[in-house]
Amino acid sequence: MFLGTLALLAAIARVGAGALVAFSPSHQLAAISLDPRNLPYYAGRSVLRMFVALAASFVFTFAYGYAAARNKRAERVLIPLLDILQSVPVLGFLSITVTGFIALFPGSLLGLECASIFAIFTSQAWNMAFSFYQSLRTLPRDLEEATEAYRLSHWQRFRQLEVPAAMIPLVWNAMMSFGGGWFFLAASEAISVLNSSYALPGVGSYVAAAVVKQDLGALGWAVLTMAIVIVAIDQLFWRPLVAWSDRFRVDQTTAAVAPQSWVYDLLRSSELQRRLRAAVQPAFDGVNRILERATRVRTQVARAGSGGLSDAAFLALLAVIVAALVLLALRFVLTTVGLAEVGHVLHLGLLTFLRVLVLLAFASVVWTPIGVAIGFHPRLAQVLQPVALFLASFPANFIFPFATLAFIRFHVPINFGSVLLMALGAQWYILFNTIAGAAGIPTDLREMADDIGLRGWNRWRRLVLPGIFSAWVTGAITASGGAWNASIVSEVVSWGTATLTASGLGAYIADATGRGDWPRITLGVGIMSLYVVGVNRLVWRQLYALAQRKYRL
Amino acid sequence: MSGTLIEVHSCSKSFPTAEGKGTFIALQDVSVKVASGEVVALLGRSGSGKSTLLRIMAGLIPLTSGSVISNGKTLNGPNPDVAMVFQSFALLPWLTVMDNVEIGLEARAIDRLARTRRALKAIDLVGLDGFESAYPRELSGGMKQRVGFARAMVVEPKVLFLDEPFSALDVLTAENLRGEIDELWNAKTFPAESIVLVTHNIEEAVFLADRVLVLSSAPGRVRGEVAIDLPRPHDRNHPHFKELTDYLYQVMTNPEQEIAAQAPPTVSARSAGERVPVATPRRRPLPHVRVATISGMLELIEDMGANHDVAQIAARLAVPIDDFLAILDAAVLLGFATVDGGTVTLTSEGRVFATASIQQSKEIFRSAVLAHVRIVATVVNTLEAKENKSMRADFFLDLLEEHYSAGEAQRQFDTVVDWGRYAELFEYDAGSQRVWLSDSPPAAA
Numbered sequence: 001m002f003l004g005t006l007a008l009l010a011a012i013a014r015v016g017a018g019a020l021v022a023f024s025p026s027h028q029l030a031a032i033s034l035d036p037r038n039l040p041y042y043a044g045r046s047v048l049r050m051f052v053a054l055a056a057s058f059v060f061t062f063a064y065g066y067a068a069a070r071n072k073r074a075e076r077v078l079i080p081l082l083d084i085l086q087s088v089p090v091l092g093f094l095s096i097t098v099t100g101f102i103a104l105f106p107g108s109l110l111g112l113e114c115a116s117i118f119a120i121f122t123s124q125a126w127n128m129a130f131s132f133y134q135s136l137r138t139l140p141r142d143l144e145e146a147t148e149a150y151r152l153s154h155w156q157r158f159r160q161l162e163v164p165a166a167m168i169p170l171v172w173n174a175m176m177s178f179g180g181g182w183f184f185l186a187a188s189e190a191i192s193v194l195n196s197s198y199a200l201p202g203v204g205s206y207v208a209a210a211v212v213k214q215d216l217g218a219l220g221w222a223v224l225t226m227a228i229v230i231v232a233i234d235q236l237f238w239r240p241l242v243a244w245s246d247r248f249r250v251d252q253t254t255a256a257v258a259p260q261s262w263v264y265d266l267l268r269s270s271e272l273q274r275r276l277r278a279a280v281q282p283a284f285d286g287v288n289r290i291l292e293r294a295t296r297v298r299t300q301v302a303r304a305g306s307g308g309l310s311d312a313a314f315l316a317l318l319a320v321i322v323a324a325l326v327l328l329a330l331r332f333v334l335t336t337v338g339l340a341e342v343g344h345v346l347h348l349g350l351l352t353f354l355r356v357l358v359l360l361a362f363a364s365v366v367w368t369p370i371g372v373a374i375g376f377h378p379r380l381a382q383v384l385q386p387v388a389l390f391l392a393s394f395p396a397n398f399i400f401p402f403a404t405l406a407f408i409r410f411h412v413p414i415n416f417g418s419v420l421l422m423a424l425g426a427q428w429y430i431l432f433n434t435i436a437g438a439a440g441i442p443t444d445l446r447e448m449a450d451d452i453g454l455r456g457w458n459r460w461r462r463l464v465l466p467g468i469f470s471a472w473v474t475g476a477i478t479a480s481g482g483a484w485n486a487s488i489v490s491e492v493v494s495w496g497t498a499t500l501t502a503s504g505l506g507a508y509i510a511d512a513t514g515r516g517d518w519p520r521i522t523l524g525v526g527i528m529s530l531y532v533v534g535v536n537r538l539v540w541r542q543l544y545a546l547a548q549r550k551y552r553l
Numbered sequence: 554m555s556g557t558l559i560e561v562h563s564c565s566k567s568f569p570t571a572e573g574k575g576t577f578i579a580l581q582d583v584s585v586k587v588a589s590g591e592v593v594a595l596l597g598r599s600g601s602g603k604s605t606l607l608r609i610m611a612g613l614i615p616l617t618s619g620s621v622i623s624n625g626k627t628l629n630g631p632n633p634d635v636a637m638v639f640q641s642f643a644l645l646p647w648l649t650v651m652d653n654v655e656i657g658l659e660a661r662a663i664d665r666l667a668r669t670r671r672a673l674k675a676i677d678l679v680g681l682d683g684f685e686s687a688y689p690r691e692l693s694g695g696m697k698q699r700v701g702f703a704r705a706m707v708v709e710p711k712v713l714f715l716d717e718p719f720s721a722l723d724v725l726t727a728e729n730l731r732g733e734i735d736e737l738w739n740a741k742t743f744p745a746e747s748i749v750l751v752t753h754n755i756e757e758a759v760f761l762a763d764r765v766l767v768l769s770s771a772p773g774r775v776r777g778e779v780a781i782d783l784p785r786p787h788d789r790n791h792p793h794f795k796e797l798t799d800y801l802y803q804v805m806t807n808p809e810q811e812i813a814a815q816a817p818p819t820v821s822a823r824s825a826g827e828r829v830p831v832a833t834p835r836r837r838p839l840p841h842v843r844v845a846t847i848s849g850m851l852e853l854i855e856d857m858g859a860n861h862d863v864a865q866i867a868a869r870l871a872v873p874i875d876d877f878l879a880i881l882d883a884a885v886l887l888g889f890a891t892v893d894g895g896t897v898t899l900t901s902e903g904r905v906f907a908t909a910s911i912q913q914s915k916e917i918f919r920s921a922v923l924a925h926v927r928i929v930a931t932v933v934n935t936l937e938a939k940e941n942k943s944m945r946a947d948f949f950l951d952l953l954e955e956h957y958s959a960g961e962a963q964r965q966f967d968t969v970v971d972w973g974r975y976a977e978l979f980e981y982d983a984g985s986q987r988v989w990l991s992d993s994p995p996a997a998a
Contacts, residue, residue, distance in 0.1 A: 268986075451611055454660045455660065462659075551647050
């Protein structure tokens with residue numbers, strides 16, 4: 001066991017050392033070797049990036065969520081900001097962040113490395129922070145009172161109440177976001193920005209290199225590697241974590257089926273775990289004591305009326321800042337590209353929006369009956385739900401080259417083909433949620449429907465569709481978010497030297513990013529954010545509220 | 554009046570247990586007839602398969618062997634002649650009261666006008682006028698169940714199936730609704746020819762039914778039938794009402810007792826010396842009862858003084874009959890009490906256990922549990938045989954799963970752990986899922 005740990009540490013050191021090497025022209029796509037024997041190393045680099053991003057996401061989550069939940073004023077800024085960040089297409093910002101990070105670490109690959117990690121981070125952090133914030137806002141009242149009555153220090157509170165109470169949703173959220181992160185990893189490892197292309201060693205770059213060299217065999221290896229990595233991380237990391245976090249159930253009722261993990265069982269009964277704990281315990285206790293002293297609650301009379309800014313002034317200041325930022329962006333765009341371009345981009349956005357709609361409609365029509373059939377059979381659902389989750393987290397951009405090849409061979413216009421590409425990743429969220437929704441319809445309601453003789457369309461209309469509506473909305477929101485993001489990489493696809501470009505906002509952004517055309521990048525990302533946020537407000541939020549109000553089971 | 558509506562022929566039902574280690578027999582060779590114009594109650598403790606039997610008659614779950622004949626036709630799929638009222642109401646939350654009631658008519662392709670007319674009539678019948686456009690979440694439990702009744706009655710089924718329809722309601726609401734349903738039935742204008750009621754509430758069965766079928770547990774069998782030969786409505790103050798409930802209490806507390814087919818002998822008529830054999834723990838599952846609860850009941854009985862009959866103690870304890878019987882079972886199993894006929898007597902151990910100090914009663918419990926409860930003795934022996942005096946919980950769960958479903962095995966294990974901990978025989982850490990002997994904690998923990 002000890003040897004295994006040492007080996008693991010050595011491997012991390014070996015893989016990690018590569019990140020610190022100097023920046024040189026060799027760090028371009030051409031330098032990626034297509035020899036499958038290099039894949040384990042590349043996969044290691046990619047996995048390391050994912051975990052660094054995850055760690056960063058956790059740190060961010062605790063800081064941001066805590067600040068938002070504990071400070072009224074911070075809340076007023078942080079939560080709407082989070083709301084927007086959550087719905088903005090992450091990939092659109094890649095160009096901005098890449099340039100920023102390269103400037104931060106001139107001449108080192110670390111800049112690119114950071115940009116890639118940041119891209120993954122942005123796909124995870126917002127969800128997680130929001131989940132943590134909501135848990136903090138809904139802490140059981142009695143437990144909060146107990147911590148106050150016993151005068152727990154802030155650190156104790158955080159460690160004993162706030163984090164544990166938030167743990168289950170947080171772990172779930174992190175797991176789902178981590179799955180989505182692979183897509184951004186694959187999209188951010190090899191990227192062309194500002195007229196130059198970079199490639200970090202990793203599976204994503206491997207795929208990109210294979211596409212340039214038109215090597216189908218290498219692509220196959222990459223897909224296999226990715227599948228193995230996803231399953232391994234699920235089994236070795238997430239399952240144990242989920243099984244462990246089950247102890248933090250606040251309601252003190254045990255789950256009908258407690259999550260199980262063979263790795264967790266193994267770890268828990270191992271000698272290593274005990275020794276490690278014994279070794280770490282003193283240091284842990286020390287840190288704990290210091291933090292606890294530092295954050296002790298002082299008895300104090302409630303301050304009467306806080307000094308400084310009044311609430312109204314604070315809000316006014318906020319409004320001014322926001323208005324100034326918007327005006328600045330508008331001026332920048334309008335003075336450089338003009339109003340006509342804005343209209344053009346709006347039109348392109350409409351095209352992409354239509355694609356997202358078609359995708360949602362098709363995915364729903366195809367997957368809802370299948371998902372319901374699976375969800376109504378508990379045994380089948382137990383087996384197939386993880387499969388759907390796996391498919392949802394498998395980075396669809398690994399499959400893009402195969403599809404592109406098929407489009408070229410069978411002369412499928414990319415304007416339609418891109419819908420298919422976007423669906424490759426997004427559809428699974430619909431399937432996954434439909435299964436969960438159908439499985440969540442209580443048995444007695446189904447028995448009632450049988451007893452009363454509800455059959456065929458009537459059964460769907462009265463029982464099944466309303467029953468899965470909430471779950472479907474959740475799935476559709478996720479799927480549409482994924483599809484908007486995917487549009488940036490699926491409206492422009494290439495195979496070797498052949499490049500297919502659809503007309504749409506995603507292609508527009510991808511093109512502007514490649515050429516380093518700042519005004520157009522800003523305009524494209526801005527308009528896309530406008531679409532996403534607008535649709536969220538006007539459609540999804542309404543549907544969600546309806547689901548909560550009327551279709552809650 | 555006396556035509557047979559539903560006939561169940563030697564029906565059996567078994568479910569596979571977890572991981573296919575065996576099969577759990579829910580019902581074994583059950584035959585039941587439901588005639589026109591009668592109210593039949595299926596009475597049994599939890600695990601007696603009474604709800605399963607009802608669902609088989611409703612065609613909601615397939616049987617393993619045997620057959621069901623409904624209205625002259627062999628059943629294959631949902632039974633069109635019955636409508637069910639569910640314990641959990643089973644209302645669609647997104648439909649109004651009106652739509653919920655209409656849904657059965659809609660399924661039978663009845664035109665809109667007739668649908669509205671009949672639904673309004675049914676809603677009126679259950680006293681929900683004015684709530685037609687309300688959604689289920691706006692209603693109290695009692696009102697929800699009224700919707701459940703209206704939905705079932707509106708289709709005018711041949712037989713109305715009631716699956717513990719009052720047990721999710723509070724006592725007063727349940728009493729009120731039960732009375733109204735009985736009134737409707739007695740008025741002879743009831744929209745169904747017969748009623749089949751599943752319940753574990755003895756009073757309820759005697760109050761509503763013309764005939765009570767008593768089911769045994771694991772496997773579920775029909776033990777016998779008690780005719781409720783009282784004029785309708787059944788008057789709770791009628792002396793025979795009391796006799797019938799007492800008799801049924803007695804039958805329910807003595808799983809091995811044979812049921813007299815005709816009018817039951819009164820409790821006092823039974824000879825007190827008739828000892829009912831205590832089932833051996835190898836064959837019978839442990840009742841899921843906390844030690845403190847057993848002790849509490851024994852104390853209560855001790856306080857009540859002389860020997861008391863089961864019905865009186867149950868009334869004093871004010872817990873659901875199912876729970877009460879489980880506590881009594883545990884006390885009998887541990888040798889703290891005996892049940893003769895319908896009366897409970899504390900043994901000398903039981904008396905001491907009820908009144909002793911904590912340390913004393915722990916000692917008494919320890920010897921009782923070692924002497925009478927095989928599985929606890931098995932756990933202790935296994936642990937003692939091990940060098941480190943500890944064992945993974947899985948081992949015992951696997952043992953239990955040879956006899957029980959996975960869920961039941963887990964509950965059995967939980968009870969074993971509770972009893973073992975109280976007796977200070979062994980300890981259990983839910984974190985590491987290990988059981989160890991009390992005086993030898995695991996070295997590294």
